[in-house]
Amino acid sequence: MPRPSVRGKLLETALEQFQAQGFNGCGVQDITNAAGVPKGSFYNHFASKEALALEVLEQYSQGSRPDLLTDETVPPIDRLRAHFAFLSDRLEGWHFAKGCLLANFGGEIADTNPAVREAMAAFFERWVSAVGVVLRQAQVQGEIDARHDPDQLARFLVYAWEGAVIGAKVMKSRGPLDDFFAVSFDRLLARPA
Structure with missing residues (x-):
């Protein structure tokens, strides 16, 4: 089974974090820690937490x-x-x-x-x-x-x-x-x- 991408892990984890703690209740560090990825890798995939939230919303709709x-x-x-x-x-x-x-x-x-x-x-x-x-x-x-x-x-x-x-x-x-x-x-x- 292929390993999930860092981007995929971040999206999946962000959805869980946003649902459990809210947008303001968790920071980028919380999301990267929960995803098990370095914080610096977040910015390789998303310009901001807002950009991540927008993609999470789209994924959620699917x-x-x-x-x-x-x-x-x-x-x-x-x-x-x-x-x-x-x-x-x-x-x-x-x-x-x-x-x-x-x-x-x-x-x-x-x-x-x-x-x-x-x-x-x-x-x-x-x-x-x-x-x-x-x-x-x-x-x-x-x-x-x-x-x-x-x-x-x-x-x-x-x-x-x-x-x-x-x-x-x-x-x-x-x-x-x-x-x-x-x-x-x-x-x-x-x-x-």
């Missing part, structure tokens, strides 16, 4: 299994539930200690770091758009009420999810996630009567 939303062999609402269930299982696997990188960065540095804020905004826009596509398909197939504005509903679901993630991290419990599923899927997205 790990959220966007394919779950686009698999049209699965009914739309089932796809949407599977997407959020995957995210929920990942959080539970982390024992609710890490939370969502977007929520963590959003609360910590969105006001002080314009480049990271813009990257997060773009991430949210892509996510909301993907959820909106699924909701439109669900409306066409009669799975949800056609009176819903799919874009508004998509924004609500994504941001309600982020709030539930923060609640789960604070409570160290999946209770807020269960509430998200109950309200979102059993009530709001229930098949019209």
Whole structure:
């Protein structure tokens, strides 16, 4: 098995450090120590901690299994539930200690770091758009009420999810996630009567 590159180690370790300690809670030295690489090698790969954070955000977006939303062999609402269930299982696997990188960065540095804020905004826009596509398909197939504005509903679901993630991290419990599923899927997205 090939050894991971220094760059790969730094990205992987930075994600772990940012999720566990936040952007401001860890420095370049903490990241390089945890990765087991010399601090000087960091600057061979990244111009700054901000540049690293931007790449970590991009990598993080790839790990959220966007394919779950686009698999049209699965009914739309089932796809949407599977997407959020995957995210929920990942959080539970982390024992609710890490939370969502977007929520963590959003609360910590969105006001002080314009480049990271813009990257997060773009991430949210892509996510909301993907959820909106699924909701439109669900409306066409009669799975949800056609009176819903799919874009508004998509924004609500994504941001309600982020709030539930923060609640789960604070409570160290999946209770807020269960509430998200109950309200979102059993009530709001229930098949019209």
